[in-house]
Amino acid sequence: MSKTLMVQGTTSDAGKTTLVAALGRILARRGFSVAPFKPQNMALNSAVTVDGGEIGRGQAVQAQACGIAPHSDMNPILLKPSSDTGAQVVVQGRALSDMEAASFHDYKKVAMAAVIESYQRLSSQYDFIVVEGAGSPAEINLRDGDIANMGFAEAVDCPVIIIADIDKGGVFAHLVGTLALLSKSEQRRVIGFVINRFRGDLSLLQPGLDWLEQRTGKPVLGVIPYLQNLHIEAEDALTANSLGEDGRSLKIKVPVWSRISNHTDFDPLRLHPQVSFEFVGPGQSLAGADLIILPGTKNTRADLAFMAEQGWDIQLSSHLRYGGKVMGICGGLQMLGRWVHDPMGVEGEAGSLKGLGLLNFETELRDRKTLLNVTGKLQLPGFIEIAEVSGYEIHAGVSRGPDLLRHIITLSEQGTSEIKHDGCLSDDGRILVSYLHGIFHCEEALQLLLQWAGLAKVASLNYEQHVENELNRLADAVSEAITIDDLLALL
Missing domain, CATH: 3.40.50.300 (P-loop containing nucleotide triphosphate hydrolases)
Known part of the structure; x- marks a missing residue:
């Protein structure tokens, strides 16, 4: 033992x-x-x-x-x-x-x-x-x-x-x-x-x-x-906003749902030297962004209603009308479709709710979750680069519709040879969706997505190496503060 x-x-x-x-x-x-x-x-x-x-x-x-x-x-x-x-x-x-x-x-x-x-x-x-x-x-x-x-x-x-x-x-x-x-x-x-x-x-x-x-x-x-x-990636609570600095050229805003999940997806964006990143809370505005990202949620229909209460749906439409770009991840993907159906009451009272209707697909929530670690390739129409991508899926919904047939990511589950597809890009190239959490953690995928969002030349950021360096920095500081041999003796 x-x-x-x-x-x-x-x-x-x-x-x-x-x-x-x-x-x-x-x-x-x-x-x-x-x-x-x-x-x-x-x-x-x-x-x-x-x-x-x-x-x-x-x-x-x-x-x-x-x-x-x-x-x-x-x-x-x-x-x-x-x-x-x-x-x-x-x-x-x-x-x-x-x-x-x-x-x-x-x-x-x-x-x-x-x-x-x-x-x-x-x-x-x-x-x-x-x-x-x-x-x-x-x-x-x-x-x-x-x-x-x-x-x-x-x-x-x-x-x-x-x-x-x-x-x-x-x-x-x-x-x-x-x-x-x-x-x-x-x-x-x-x-x-x-x-x-x-x-x-x-x-x-x-x-x-x-x-x-x-x-x-x-x-x-x-x-x-x-x-x-x-x-160090936060366990749950949102940390203080990264509001950007002089010289940062791409403005990204993420609305904070009442049940936002996996907000650590955006840590690489918050650390990127060319990104001015902001979490937008209740009563705040999404205006002024180059890219708005709809994050994951534990309750898609409830947070769709929350979005409307904040007026963010109207701001999102205005953002697109003036040439802005939008991305949806997991629950954010589900919101951008035509309908979210919950016939079994997985996330509350059974029923259906209209989505934002910006992409042609519908989502049905089911009681069995998809839980996968995956790796694959990301390829966007109009871009030469094909980016390595990896991440994980955690969702109860199954989304189907014509727009999702134009997939942009080809994936395989770790440890298997089975191929699956994910995500899509709208006809006008301004709305991108994926079920993949951790998509920005991959250096190649991060660079390609920031190019799509509007950066002509993207600085390199190896997020995984950054995390390793931070864990070592933390361990070094604790080693100096605590006499580890004395601690082991107490055990």
């Missing part, structure tokens, strides 16, 4: 995901086999696993940090919110059903069995398991039947680190208060604290660290510095 360490946080976005990724990379560099694990995750950014399942995007990035392929056992319970009170429940990579929050609370005993089963499988294969908690272990209303934080740690008897973000302020209150709200056995399980995103002179913080250790009896294992412009 492997050694296990769990990272819990005082709040959401305290740094749990990045610390797990850093520890995974550090241990892998030392020659250990290591896997990430998150018992329960709530996220609309997800990834397709090597075994054909679905897990949170954060665990896929952590798997990359560990040098292994993502597997559905790394995130056995994934909750994908479809409303303010309900979510699709994905168990060991497979969508089970939609549940209201109260129903899932009752389901936790069953979910824990799946969590333990997945954990035990991973434990039999790796030297180390580095576990990420969810939110905070001190959420009093969620402690009964907890499977995400201390409930899991107690079940498998593993030590816990608590991390807090000093950049948010109140770090000592966060740590002392979190520890105080734990039970005695849970407090004993905590082997130390990590303080994240510190700026300034560490000697000025030292009196506070000494007080914290004296007050709690727990060591401060390390203080991680604030890493400027660190890019």
Whole structure:
């Protein structure tokens, strides 16, 4: 059985995901086999696993940090919110059903069995398991039947680190208060604290660290510095807008749906030196863009209605009328067709809703998801280049119609020889759609799509290498902040 360490946080976005990724990379560099694990995750950014399942995007990035392929056992319970009170429940990579929050609370005993089963499988294969908690272990209303934080740690008897973000302020209150709200056995399980995103002179913080250790009896294992412009794909929440800089020539806007999913699709665009990128929220305008991209969504019909409420459908029509370009990915593709049918009530009440009608096809939502990792070629009419492309598909809809017969992408599922086709370009060359998440992550595809969008000469951006460099930068910083040998001794 492997050694296990769990990272819990005082709040959401305290740094749990990045610390797990850093520890995974550090241990892998030392020659250990290591896997990430998150018992329960709530996220609309997800990834397709090597075994054909679905897990949170954060665990896929952590798997990359560990040098292994993502597997559905790394995130056995994934909750994908479809409303303010309900979510699709994905168990060991497979969508089970939609549940209201109260129903899932009752389901936790069953979910824990799946969590333990997945954990035990991973434990039999790796030297180390580095576990990420969810939110905070001190959420009093969620402690009964907890499977995400201390409930899991107690079940498998593993030590816990608590991390807090000093950049948010109140770090000592966060740590002392979190520890105080734990039970005695849970407090004993905590082997130390990590303080994240510190700026300034560490000697000025030292009196506070000494007080914290004296007050709690727990060591401060390390203080991680604030890493400027660190890019690690977000697990769920949208990060601050990248608003562009002088000299950036292509303006891209992406509307933020109420149930936007897989917004990490756009990370390469946000990093590109020639792109001025903006996420557009409620009450904001899509006007002034060269390219508008409709992103994925967990609820296509609801977000079509949301789009109309914001007036974005009218702005999109005006954008096209004046020569702008539009792209739709996954749910965004479905919106651009004539109809979205949901006869089984997969995403809410059964029924149909008119789409934007800009392309001639219709979509029918089905209860069985398409979950694929694919590779292939992208070829656009009027362009000589044929670009290598890879990515993943996560969607419940099947789209059919004349326009989709003019496909622009030829794909094969990884590990098979079966050929499939994807996407299309409108007759006038101004609307492009694809079901492929991650399409901008491929350097050749990114360059070709930016040429189509309007850039005459596109600068090179190797996004995958950039991610590797960022994981190494993070691991180096954590190695300096935390004495890893001391941490291993505590295990």
